[in-house]
Amino acid sequence: MPEVSTRELTFAQAVREALAEEMRRDSRVCIFGEDVAEAGTPFKVLSGLVEEFGAERVMDTPISEAGFTGMGVGAAMTGLRPVVDIMFGDFLTLTMDQMVNQAAKVHYMSGGTWRVPMVLRTTLGATRRSAAQHSQSLHAWLSHVPGLKVVMPSTPYDAKGLLKTAIRDENPVVFFEDKMMYKLKGPVPEEEYTIPLGVADVKREGEDITIVATSSMVQVALGAAELLEKIGLSAEVIDPRTTWPLDEKTLIESAKKTSRAMVVDEGYGRYGVTGEIASVIAEGAFYNLEAPVKRMGAMHVPIPFSPPLEDVTVPTEQTVFEAARALCGKA
Amino acid sequence: MPEVSTRELTFAQAVREALAEEMRRDSRVCIFGEDVAEAGTPFKVLSGLVEEFGAERVMDTPISEAGFTGMGVGAAMTGLRPVVDIMFGDFLTLTMDQMVNQAAKVHYMSGGTWRVPMVLRTTLGATRRSAAQHSQSLHAWLSHVPGLKVVMPSTPYDAKGLLKTAIRDENPVVFFEDKMMYKLKGPVPEEEYTIPLGVADVKREGEDITIVATSSMVQVALGAAELLEKIGLSAEVIDPRTTWPLDEKTLIESAKKTSRAMVVDEGYGRYGVTGEIASVIAEGAFYNLEAPVKRMGAMHVPIPFSPPLEDVTVPTEQTVFEAARALCGKA
Amino acid sequence: MTIATDQSKTKAEVKTEQWIRMYRRMVMIREFEDQVNELYTRALMPGLAHLYVGQEAVAVGICEALQSTDYITSTHRGHGHCVAKGASPDRMFAELLGKEAGYCRGKGGSMHIADPATGNLGANAIVGGSAGIATGAALSSKRLGTGKVAVCFFGEGALGQGVLYEVMNLAALWRLPVIYVCENNLYTEYTHYSETTAGDILARGTAFGVRAEGVDGQDVRAVYATAQRLVERARQGEGPAFLVCETYRYTGHHVGDINREYYRPKQEEQEWKTKRDPIKNFSQWLVEQNFSDEGKLRQIQEEVRAEMKAAVEFAIAAPYPTVDQVDQDVYA
Amino acid sequence: MTIATDQSKTKAEVKTEQWIRMYRRMVMIREFEDQVNELYTRALMPGLAHLYVGQEAVAVGICEALQSTDYITSTHRGHGHCVAKGASPDRMFAELLGKEAGYCRGKGGSMHIADPATGNLGANAIVGGSAGIATGAALSSKRLGTGKVAVCFFGEGALGQGVLYEVMNLAALWRLPVIYVCENNLYTEYTHYSETTAGDILARGTAFGVRAEGVDGQDVRAVYATAQRLVERARQGEGPAFLVCETYRYTGHHVGDINREYYRPKQEEQEWKTKRDPIKNFSQWLVEQNFSDEGKLRQIQEEVRAEMKAAVEFAIAAPYPTVDQVDQDVYA
């Protein structure tokens, strides 16, 4: 086995590296969105790409989310492999017709003849003091729609490997990046690698409780697991990595093993991701569960601006820890 | 108690009557949407209203769903009580920014100072041979969003009483009508009545299994209950009537009583309504359930046009019956 | 559609062939739609369909200016576009009946016929829903240097959809080879366009930097000539165009829309049908100019009708997809 | 804002008062934003803010033409609109700091200040997101016969959003009293508008039947005069207008946008600041015309600055909302 050399990259660097590698590999891959070129997005995720690949492949658009997302669909059908940039996940509202009535359905409606190999990259996550229209995590909507795939990386390593796979996928893929995670560092191999969609990752093994966490909530769950360890509880933290396809088996097997499960996701808690995953586990591990599956999502309120209010709307290490402890009967 | 005289009305007539009564009662109530005036919508639900209330209160719009929904928000904030008509629920994709980033958040973001007393009426339901862009049931998306209320009537009686309440509500309410149900007849009292939002209705009492069903699926569940009765199983059919607010208590109590539950909804089965309701029941009735909560929704495919394909994508009396029978251990 | 020409033919012969081809295509569309209406009346067709009768000159005039590899996007009223771009009626009828032999294996139906072989990116049941797709196809053409042009067909109702202006702006900025063809048939579903359209339609193109022109959509030669110019211009990299065609739908918004007096007078329908029929007027011109004679034209019509009948028979006899296909093609 | 006038005053006195009021309002906005920047620099403000410095003449010129009961909608760069419409700086600062005394009880922050008392329907952080709301408010005005006018402020970036054209079309069709005020400050976030805007901006109004005019947004008198005409016209039922104001933001897209050379030259900033500063030029004119003198103007500035400092102190001292308020105001 060849030696694998790794370095520490930030989440943003990992995303950029995935894009750069895929753009070098395949000249059909291109990027468009608002302020993606010289500015490299407000989050500076794309810095340097226009310099390497030119303005023909890294294209600044007007503030026309519906329009350029629709163009992504058409471009993908006809030979390009666009990576469309939607700055804040909250603006997905403007792209829903293009993503749901067009991108997701073209392949099926055309009887399998046309394909839409596009990626829509966007963001999620609160606690940036950006208020109700710039803080939502709307991935549940897209996960609800057949024809789309939904990717939610939680580490630089996963981000890079999953984004490369998403770009090579023949289907429309929505790729969610946690805005708060862009500066998070983690090891990323020098060598090329990809990660398949639909394979969960056990971020931490444990025996007493399964915590399924997505995207921004994975670090939170890992933090909670540390706290749990201190009181003698061993938590298994699982990151599905993609909400669709969903690796049900890994989630269910873990819950069967630990007999207790909770699901932590930053989307609104109602009619969202936690309901689906909790149901899958409750059904699949029914005879093994010693307690109901606990769900934690964003509070059912528009995200407030005021820091003390915003902070209580999303799960934290402490609240996850407490819920897990209660679930394990250690009050 | 005064004698209550009822007559049979179709679902469409009940909706129209609710609108007409509220428009007579309150001159601020107005309607706008595509082909709502002389045409009375393609489903003829609004026939006669423009004749009674005039073109100033029943307004035909261009095909600009985002635009006129946004106008509904502004009009509601400033003294009108608009009832916005979105012909097919599939076109909600175009209104998501107005509904989610505006209507749902105005009250909260403004610290409770502005209000948005508007109703958005739209449709859901497949099996009309209308293919993937005219057959979706997208109510899960709206139910996911704090700040909105979501109403899903299943009978003419409920439609009328709930719509009147929705119009009087001080918040944005999304009102879903099943296209296939417009001609369904049912008793509606002559006397005025309203039905509160957030109160489930037990459509049929039973002992062996709880079937929670919404909108179009209520009749299906009642049909399945008939079939179940023939094999000696007594099904309780509960219609939450509103997915938000959700009458959790009634659902949970029923499941506790019967010890078996299933949830049937015409939205896509993944990351939708069934996940939420099943989770609520699985948590609330955990120690009483003898089997996992069974979920049935639309198949995870874009709705196909071809009749034999379309027919298998949504739950039917027969499939609900079979699932319920299996759940009760009567294979 | 421009077809490889036989070197031995005279220019006049080639021209004649082209006119006759265009005539045949228009007749094909009309006869196709007659059969659709028949299928509906006989309750053989699931759901509804939106007929293109009356608008034939638009689809045929435009598509005659395109290569078979050029792209089109179409609408709920899309049968005419598909036929004009070269689709086979038998597979179209099969699709309308939800049969496996259909262009979409029965999954799309009347409103979603798509066909890579003829550059048909698909009909769209969302009004304005294909504006982004067509513009994106033009982007591919430009980036990949394929020289293809994309035509986006839509009814004047789509002028109400903001996304149209978003992509027009982008097409102008990036000088994309896309032609936005607005078929103004005067009505959306049941509302006259004047009640839903303020300002000036052509100006809605120029305001976004898109070359705008209007044409009599009942005159197939005029449509063709204009389209040729605009397509050529786009192909040369000179940017997008917006072509507004004045036309009329003869029948209801869909096959079930029978009583129309509440939204438009019978007399208006009568006038368009008698005075501005695109097929009748073109026939007359063909005869006058000695490109053909009445007998030959009638013969074409009969051939086409027979072809359509056979196509319908094929579709009726064709099997439905098997139920296991329902979850195929969700993902590629 | 037009304020009830004292009968005993001469016309000239009234005019003087108005000019001075406008001057004060512009200074208020600038000083307000200075304090915001200071709060950011001192790390006292949560999140970011988008300063209105340089654009003061637009908000003040427009709002001077409005009644206090007229409506406005605002944007992410909205402090200037709020001040011009009559908001109190103390409650604005409190909102920016997320305090309970803020206009939105701390729930909205910089991008969502709203205030029924001054007709402020709310700032909006979705570009183009308030176009529908403003137009709907105009619909209410017309249907309820209140005579109110609605002004929709937005940056030229919102010209990219299709919904704007959807509602312009509707406003024109229904002759609604709404004024769409486009503040063209040349840049969206980090991109010059010429890279994102094809065609002709004014024509984007007329194409949809909306009366369109352009004005120098650095000249408060010109803005006011034009606004007065258009507002009056709208109030009389003569329909909507689209007013494009040429202006410039002096500082970054937001307070954290410090290094801007990669998207715009320092020299350009310098030129606008020195040659076209709305406050400086207006001051000069006031003095020239003898409406005021430099001493008086300086005094106003000092008063305003003191007022702003006090307002900031108030906000800093004000308490945060209690945590139990987090789920209040979700539903009315």
Ligand SMILES: Cc1ncc(C[n+]2csc(CCOP(=O)(O)OP(=O)(O)O)c2C)c(N)n1
């Ligand atoms: C976004 C959207 N809104 C509404 C509809 C319903 N609808 C179908 S066709 C139609 C009228 C379209 O009019 P036009 O664009 O002029 O096309 P025509 O039918 O005249 O060919 C409407 C409103 C739709 N399919 N999509």
Ligand SMILES: Cc1ncc(C[n+]2csc(CCOP(=O)(O)OP(=O)(O)O)c2C)c(N)n1
């Ligand atoms: C729909 C939407 N897309 C993108 C953004 C991100 N964004 C915030 S401000 C801005 C630029 C706005 O430019 P302009 O409208 O000219 O206003 P200005 O900032 O110049 O005042 C962008 C792209 C947003 N808030 N909303």
Ligand SMILES: [Mg+2]
């Ligand atoms: Mg039309």
Ligand SMILES: [Mg+2]
């Ligand atoms: Mg700007």
